[in-house]
Amino acid sequence: MVVGSQAREVDLVVIGSGPGGYVAAIRAAELGRKVVIVERDYIGGVCLNVGCIPSKALINAGHKYHEQVHDLDTVMGVHSKGATLNWEETLKWKDEKVVKTLTGGVGMLLKKNKVEILRGEARFNDNQVLNVIDGDESHLLEFKSCIIATGSRPIEIPGFKFEGRVVNSTGALSLPEVPKHLVIIGGGVIGSELAGAYASLGAKVTILEGLPHILNGFDDEMIKVAVEEFKEYGIDIVTNARAKGSEQTADSVKVTYEVDGKEEVIEADYCLVSVGRRPNTDSIGLNNTDVKVNERGIIEVDNRQETSVSGIYAIGDIVPGPMLAHKASYEAKIAAANAAGEDELNCAVAIPAVAYCNPELATIGETPDSAKEKGIDVIVSKFPFAANGRAITMNATRGFVRLLTDKASHVVVGAQIAGPGASDLISEFALAIENGLTSEDISMTIHPHPTLGEAIMDTSELADGLPIHI
Ligand code: FAD
Numbered sequence: 266m267v268v269g270s271q272a273r274e275v276d277l278v279v280i281g282s283g284p285g286g287y288v289a290a291i292r293a294a295e296l297g298r299k300v301v302i303v304e305r306d307y308i309g310g311v312c313l314n315v316g317c318i319p320s321k322a323l324i325n326a327g328h329k330y331h332e333q334v335h336d337l338d339t340v341m342g343v344h345s346k347g348a349t350l351n352w353e354e355t356l357k358w359k360d361e362k363v364v365k366t367l368t369g370g371v372g373m374l375l376k377k378n379k380v381e382i383l384r385g386e387a388r389f390n391d392n393q394v395l396n397v398i399d400g401d402e403s404h405l406l407e408f409k410s411c412i413i414a415t416g417s418r419p420i421e422i423p424g425f426k427f428e429g430r431v432v433n434s435t436g437a438l439s440l441p442e443v444p445k446h447l448v449i450i451g452g453g454v455i456g457s458e459l460a461g462a463y464a465s466l467g468a469k470v471t472i473l474e475g476l477p478h479i480l481n482g483f484d485d486e487m488i489k490v491a492v493e494e495f496k497e498y499g500i501d502i503v504t505n506a507r508a509k510g511s512e513q514t515a516d517s518v519k520v521t522y523e524v525d526g527k528e529e530v531i532e533a534d535y536c537l538v539s540v541g542r543r544p545n546t547d548s549i550g551l552n553n554t555d556v557k558v559n560e561r562g563i564i565e566v567d568n569r570q571e572t573s574v575s576g577i578y579a580i581g582d583i584v585p586g587p588m589l590a591h592k593a594s595y596e597a598k599i600a601a602a603n604a605a606g607e608d609e610l611n612c613a614v615a616i617p618a619v620a621y622c623n624p625e626l627a628t629i630g631e632t633p634d635s636a637k638e639k640g641i642d643v644i645v646s647k648f649p650f651a652a653n654g655r656a657i658t659m660n661a662t663r664g665f666v667r668l669l670t671d672k673a674s675h676v677v678v679g680a681q682i683a684g685p686g687a688s689d690l691i692s693e694f695a696l697a698i699e700n701g702l703t704s705e706d707i708s709m710t711i712h713p714h715p716t717l718g719e720a721i722m723d724t725s726e727l728a729d730g731l732p733i734h735i
C-alpha cells in the first residue's frame with residue numbers, strides 16, 4: 266500500500282540512526298531544523314546494537330571471568346577459586362542492561378529534540394525525493410536537505426556464506442554457547458577484539474590472517490604488546506594464511522586454508538569471518554541521483570560533508586576515512602551545522618583509533634614510520650607503564666606511552682599508547698594535537714597522583730629532556 270501518492274514535504278531527512286545519523290538529527294534539531302530520521306532496523310545503528318557497545322560488553326565480561334577463573338589476583342592476596350560462567354546471563358546482561366539502556370536513551374533523546382522517527386528502508390527516487398518502504402507501506406518524502414548515514418555491513422568471502430556455524434561479527438556477538446574452539450578469519454580490529462573476548466571466556470581461538478601480521482594499522486611495537494598477551498591466552502595466530510573454504514557438519518565447521526603454499530584444514534565449532542566492511546551505498550538508489558560514488562562505494566564529499574548534490578550530505582562509514590563511530594559523530598555535527606545554514610568545515614587534525622585488546626592499543630596522528638615517510642623531523646619519547654605508580658598498584662605494568670613532537674616547535678604531532686586505560690588516555694593527546702599544544706604544555710599541566718595519566722606527563726617531560734621518573 267502506498268501511503269499518499271503525493272510526496273510529503275519535509276525539511277531535513279536523515280537516513281540511518283547510527284552514531285552518524287542520530288547525532289546529526291539531534292544537532293540539526295538543536296539548530297532549528299525540523300528533522301525526520303529514517304531507520305530500517307534498530308535505533309542506534311551498528312555501533313550500539315551489534316558493534317562497539319556489545320563487543321565491549323563481552324570483552325569486559327571476559328576480563329572479569331578470566332581474572333577470577335585463573336585466580337590472577339593471587340599476587341594481591343585476593344583468591345577467587347571456583348568462578349563459573351553463565352553464558353545465558355552474560356548475553357542477557359549485554360542485550361538488556363547494556364544495549365537496551367543505550368538504544369532506549371538515544372530514542373528518548375530523539376523524541377526530546379522533536380525528531381520524528383520513521384521506520385522503513387529509504388531509497389532515492391531523484392535528487393529531492395526519497396521513497397521509504399516499510400513492509401507493504403511506502404512514503405514519499407520530498408526533502409529540502411538530506412544527510413545520508415547508512416553505515417556499513419560485513420564483507421562475505423567465497424566459501425564462507427554467513428549461515429549456521431560460519432558467522433559475521435553480528436552472529437559472533439550472540440553465539441548460543443562459548444565455543445570450545447573458535448576460528449577467526451581476519452585478524453583486524455574485530456577479529457582481534459573478539460579473539461581476546463572469547464579466549465578470556467574460555468574458548469580456544471585460532472586467528473587466520475592473510476597479511477604477515479595481525480592488527481594492521483598499529484605499529485610493530487604496539488602489536489608486540491598485544492601478541493604477547495594473546496600468547497598467554499593460548500590464542501594461535503597463523504599469518505600469511507589464505508582462507509579457501511568451509512564445510513559444516515551438525516556440530517562443527519572445517520576450514521580449509523593455504524599457508525606457505527600448503528593446504529591445511531582446521532576443525533572448530535564456530536568460524537567468525539571478519540575481513541572488513543562494505544559501505545551501504547549500493548541499494549539506496551544513488552543511481553537515480555547525481556551523488557558521486559567511487560568504485561568502492563564510498564560517497565565523495567567536500568570539507569562541509571556535502572556530496573556532489575547541493576543539500577545532500579554524507580557521513581560515517583560511507584565516506585572516506587576510517588570506519589569509526591567517533592569519526593561518524595564528528596562528521597554528523599559538521600553536516601548538521603551546514604544543513605542548518607551555518608558554514609562549518611571538517612578540519613579535524615587527527616582521528617584517534619583504539620583496539621580493545623588486553624592491554625588496549627590506542628593511536629593518534631603520526632607514528633615514527635609515518636613521520637619518517639612525510640619527512641617530519643620529530644622527537645620520539647617513550648615511557649613504560651612499569652614506571653607508573655598507578656599501573657603498579659593495578660598490577661598492570663605491560664606497555665608504554667609514546668609521544669611524537671615536532672623537533673623545532675615541540676608541538677605534539679602524534680602519540681601511541683599500549684597499556685592499561687589506553688582508550689581513555691588517548692583523549693589527552695587528541696586535545697593536545699587539535700589545539701597545537703607542545704610537550705611543555707603537557708609537562709606543566711598538573712596531573713592528579715597517582716594516575717595512569719601521569720605517564721602522559723612523564724612522556725612529555727622525556728620529550729622536554731627533563732624526565733623525573735625515568
Ligand atoms: P551505522 O552505525 O552502521 O548505522 C547505519 C544505520 O543506517 C543502521 O542502523 C542501518 O540499519 C541504517 N540504514 C542503512 N541503510 C538504510 C536505508 N536504506 N534506510 C534506512 N535505514 C538504513 N567503532 C569505534 O569507533 N569503536 C569501536 O569500538 C567499534 N567497535 C566495533 C565493533 C564491531 C563488532 C563492529 C561491527 C563495528 C565496530 N566499530 C567501532 C565501527 C562502528 O560501529 C562504525 O564505524 C559506526 O557504527 C558507523 O556509524 P554510522 O552512523 O556511519 O553507521
Ligand code: NAD
Pocket residue numbers: 422450451452453454455456458473474475476479480481506507508539540541542587588589618619620621
Ligand atoms: P579490518 O580491515 O580491521 O581487518 C580485516 C583483516 O582481515 C585484515 O587484517 C585483512 O588482512 C584480513 N583479511 C582480509 N581478507 C582475508 C582473507 N581472505 N583471509 C584472511 N585474512 C583476511 O576489518 P574488520 O576487523 O572486519 O573491521 C571492520 C572495521 O570496523 C574496521 O575497519 C574498523 O574501522 C571498525 N572497527 C573498529 C573497532 C574499534 O575502533 N575498536 C572495533 C571493531 C571494528
